[in-house]
Amino acid sequence: MxxxxxxxxxxxxxxxxxxxxxxxxxxxxxxxxxxxxxxxxDILARQEQLKMDERFRSENLGNAANATPITAPxxxxxxxxxxxxxxxxxxxKIALTTQARGPAADVLIQDGGMPWYKxxxxxxxNYGGGALLAMLALxxxxxxVRGKIRIEGxxxxxxxxxxxxxxxxxxxLLAGSFIALGIxxxxxxxxxxxxxxxxxxxxFAALAAGSKWIHNNIAWAFMLGLVLTFCLWVVHNIPxxxxxxxxKAGGGIFSRSHPSAKKFNAGQKIxxxxxxxxxxxxxxxxxxxxFPFELHMFAKTFxxxxxLLGTDLPTVLTPHEEMQYANLWxxxxxxxxxxxxxxxxxxxxxxxxxxxxxxxxxxxxxxxARQHHDLWVAEVEAKPGKGGST
Ligand code: HEM
Numbered sequence: 001m002x003x004x005x006x007x008x009x010x011x012x013x014x015x016x017x018x019x020x021x022x023x024x025x026x027x028x029x030x031x032x033x034x035x036x037x038x039x040x041x042d043i044l045a046r047q048e049q050l051k052m053d054e055r056f057r058s059e060n061l062g063n064a065a066n067a068t069p070i071t072a073p074x075x076x077x078x079x080x081x082x083x084x085x086x087x088x089x090x091x092x093k094i095a096l097t098t099q100a101r102g103p104a105a106d107v108l109i110q111d112g113g114m115p116w117y118k119x120x121x122x123x124x125x126n127y128g129g130g131a132l133l134a135m136l137a138l139x140x141x142x143x144x145v146r147g148k149i150r151i152e153g154x155x156x157x158x159x160x161x162x163x164x165x166x167x168x169x170x171x172x173l174l175a176g177s178f179i180a181l182g183i184x185x186x187x188x189x190x191x192x193x194x195x196x197x198x199x200x201x202x203x204f205a206a207l208a209a210g211s212k213w214i215h216n217n218i219a220w221a222f223m224l225g226l227v228l229t230f231c232l233w234v235v236h237n238i239p240x241x242x243x244x245x246x247x248k249a250g251g252g253i254f255s256r257s258h259p260s261a262k263k264f265n266a267g268q269k270i271x272x273x274x275x276x277x278x279x280x281x282x283x284x285x286x287x288x289x290x291f292p293f294e295l296h297m298f299a300k301t302f303x304x305x306x307x308l309l310g311t312d313l314p315t316v317l318t319p320h321e322e323m324q325y326a327n328l329w330x331x332x333x334x335x336x337x338x339x340x341x342x343x344x345x346x347x348x349x350x351x352x353x354x355x356x357x358x359x360x361x362x363x364x365x366x367x368x369a370r371q372h373h374d375l376w377v378a379e380v381e382a383k384p385g386k387g388g389s390t
Pocket of ligand 1 (some may be wrong): 014034044070162171175176178179229264268269271272275341344349355356357358359360
């Protein structure tokens with residue numbers, strides 16, 4: 001599957017799941033009692049984010065025949081009421097002139113604010129936080145069932161160089177910045193709901209402002225770490241036949257056998273590509289949030305998805321809606337990454353004997369290396385003087 005299609009499907013699936021309003025149609029409304037104007041049912045349906053036919057409002061812009069054209073600067077209202085004019089502004093049917101300058105200054109009313117806010121404060125916190133807790137619980141169960149993955153027969157006592165200083169620098173730059181971004185991101189998303197009542201407004205305000213500052217600035221270190229580790233490790237992460245065999249053997253996790261692997265096994269390649277692709281996506285949406293209204297990506301992505309999948313996603317978005325989508329997508333991708341990385345941290349620390357040394361000192365026990373990366377050890381040993389055992 002090519003990359004664009006994969007991204008398109010991922011965006012479509014997520015968008016459809018996070019915006020159930022697009023799935024449910026609002027029931028037909030009888031507006032005869034209001035002379036065609038909006039009723040309580042309309043307002044309630046909109047609050048529930050049901051899909052509505054808005055033409056009764058968007059096409060009800062006053063008696064244009066009797067009106068001075070509302071586009072004329074300083075023209076009189078003619079046959080148009082204030083409500084007509086506000087509707088025209090809401091549906092972007094009027095050419096606005098404003099003294100305010102800026103990329104979104106000519107949008108006075110946009111409807112996406114409340115649905116975005118509700119999604120962010122509700123499902124995003126509940127499902128995202130729930131997924132993190134579920135992964136922690138799963139790892140606890142795994143630990144209790146499988147225990148620590150030991151070096152069979154015990155360590156050899158001699159070591160072999162696994163990662164050079166530059167590789168470890170790249171890894172820790174990526175990991176350190178990711179952890180800082182994860183914690184400060186969670187404070188930004190969940191703090192108002194979970195921490196404000198505990199800490200009070202003064203302490204929470206300082207914490208939230210500090211988190212925002214750290215998040216905005218550490219993002220650059222993450223992007224640098226991402227590029228560096230990509231350049232250093234991409235050649236070792238190209239999928240091959242061996243990976244299929246490794247996956248079929250379940251990585252040997254339960255059978256306690258050790259399928260053959262080169263420098264990175266299939267499980268690690270999955271981690272690598274997850275980090276690279278989602279890291280790239282979270283960086284792009286993050287940049288769009290860091291430079292508001294400058295990077296518009298969602299209308300174009302939705303148009304691409306519509307052409308590929310025949311969906312009916314909106315392709316005309318106000319600058320604010322672009323930001324709202326960027327914000328939601330940023331959080332979703334970050335949660336998926338955090339869930340994956342929690343599992344990665346587990347296996348790199350308490351989950352497997354001897355693994356941490358690879359990123360700690362850069363040297364691993366020879367027996368560990370033979371059991372998990374036999375073909376890589378053979379390659380290194382075939383090159384005398386290149387990271388051989390000591
Ligand atoms: C405390 C946190 C972390 C620990 C202890 C840790 C540990 C490790 C270890 C030991 C390895 C080498 C495994 C081997 O020798 O084969 C590794 C590899 C790697 N780490 Fe981490 N890591 C951490 C956080 C992160 C984070 C936050 C990211 C990315 C956002 C990350 C991305 C990677 C990648 C892409 C690899 C190479 C592929 C792989 O081995 O799975 N790590 N890590």
